[in-house]
Amino acid sequence: MHSPSAGRQADTFPVTDDRSALDAVARRLTCPHCGAAPLQRDARSLRCPRGHSFDIARQGYVSLLSGRRRHRGDDAAMVAAREAVLGGGHYQPLRSTITALVAEHSPPTTRLVVDLAGGTGHYLSPILDALPASWGLTVDLSAAALRRASRTHRLAAAVAADVWEPLPLAGRTAGVVLSVFGPRNTTEIDRILTADGIVTLATAGPEHLWELRDRLGMIGVDPRKADRLRRAFAGFSPIAGETVRWRLAVKHDEARALVAMGPGAHHLDLGQRDQAIDALPGLTGITAEIDVAVLRRHR
Numbered sequence: 001m002h003s004p005s006a007g008r009q010a011d012t013f014p015v016t017d018d019r020s021a022l023d024a025v026a027r028r029l030t031c032p033h034c035g036a037a038p039l040q041r042d043a044r045s046l047r048c049p050r051g052h053s054f055d056i057a058r059q060g061y062v063s064l065l066s067g068r069r070r071h072r073g074d075d076a077a078m079v080a081a082r083e084a085v086l087g088g089g090h091y092q093p094l095r096s097t098i099t100a101l102v103a104e105h106s107p108p109t110t111r112l113v114v115d116l117a118g119g120t121g122h123y124l125s126p127i128l129d130a131l132p133a134s135w136g137l138t139v140d141l142s143a144a145a146l147r148r149a150s151r152t153h154r155l156a157a158a159v160a161a162d163v164w165e166p167l168p169l170a171g172r173t174a175g176v177v178l179s180v181f182g183p184r185n186t187t188e189i190d191r192i193l194t195a196d197g198i199v200t201l202a203t204a205g206p207e208h209l210w211e212l213r214d215r216l217g218m219i220g221v222d223p224r225k226a227d228r229l230r231r232a233f234a235g236f237s238p239i240a241g242e243t244v245r246w247r248l249a250v251k252h253d254e255a256r257a258l259v260a261m262g263p264g265a266h267h268l269d270l271g272q273r274d275q276a277i278d279a280l281p282g283l284t285g286i287t288a289e290i291d292v293a294v295l296r297r298h299r
């Protein structure tokens with residue numbers, strides 16, 4: 001478990017006082033153009049030692065994207081839908097499970113928790129309450145998500161970066177990496193984790209939202225996913241894990257939001273979606289099934 005006072009002496013990373021999270025996290029960020037570090041904050045930007053400068057958005061996040069954008073993050077409608085579902089407490093069982101597992105297994109030296117493809121920071125925020133000696137960083141591509149993520153917690157900062165590219169973070173810097181329903185780049189996760197760091201993965205299980213998927217013809221969960229994940233994290237061993245299963249009780253507008261926040265949202269015919277949802281009972285039970293795994297490097 002964490003001992004904030006012991007941790008505070010052990011590391012030059014600033015202790016958690018009321019300075020802005022971005023000031024603190026900037027010390028662990030690297031320049032996406034030249035790789036130099038650390039970034040220093042001035043009034044409106046972060047600067048690298050060689051003079052590259054990155055504006056801080058009014059909402060508090062910083063874009064550290066370099067070059068051409070090959071991927072797009074979620075658009076505003078998807079983020080609003082996810083916020084409605086998560087804000088309605090429908091994924092609370094998953095949120096508490098992730099928080100508890102991270103609190104139990106994170107190394108006591110953790111000073112930074114990085115939430116990759118972290119969206120609005122929904123899963124990062126309670127972890128920062130549980131590990132008060134740590135700062136948090138959400139990495140995502142979606143401006144709509146980052147606007148919220150930068151305000152999710154006073155200890156959390158947010159940057160725009162593509163998880164498929166080298167991350168603008170120093171090596172061996174994150175005691176905890178979260179990857180909840182997002183694309184994952186194992187090479188970069190391995191590079192940024194501290195020697196005893198943990199990565200916490202959450203992935204949809206085979207029955208996740210099956211009632212909606214069946215009715216709407218949405219893409220299912222790839223049955224080889226667990227194998228692929230094991231191979232991708234070959235240098236790691238699972239140290240804890242749980243399948244979290246519960247039933248969501250949703251009304252029509254919430255069912256629409258569940259579909260709109262999902263990976264297949266772009267490919268769906270909205271008329272067809274609404275017709276299928278209108279045919280459901282006023283309150284419908286939908287299965288949620290999510291595999292959570294905590295991994296650490298082989299020792």
Ligand SMILES: C[S@@+](CC[C@H](N)C(=O)[O-])C[C@H]1O[C@@H](n2cnc3c(N)ncnc32)[C@H](O)[C@@H]1O
Pocket residue numbers: 071072073074082116117118119120121122123139140141142145161162163164179180181182183263
């Ligand atoms: C299914 S959402 C999950 C968000 C968050 N982890 C949660 O569970 O609430 C996937 C997220 O990945 C982001 N994303 C997609 N491709 C990305 C990429 N290449 N780099 C960074 N973020 C990406 C999207 O913008 C979106 O916020």
Ligand SMILES: [Zn+2]
Pocket residue numbers: 031032033034035036048049050051052
């Ligand atoms: Zn630079």
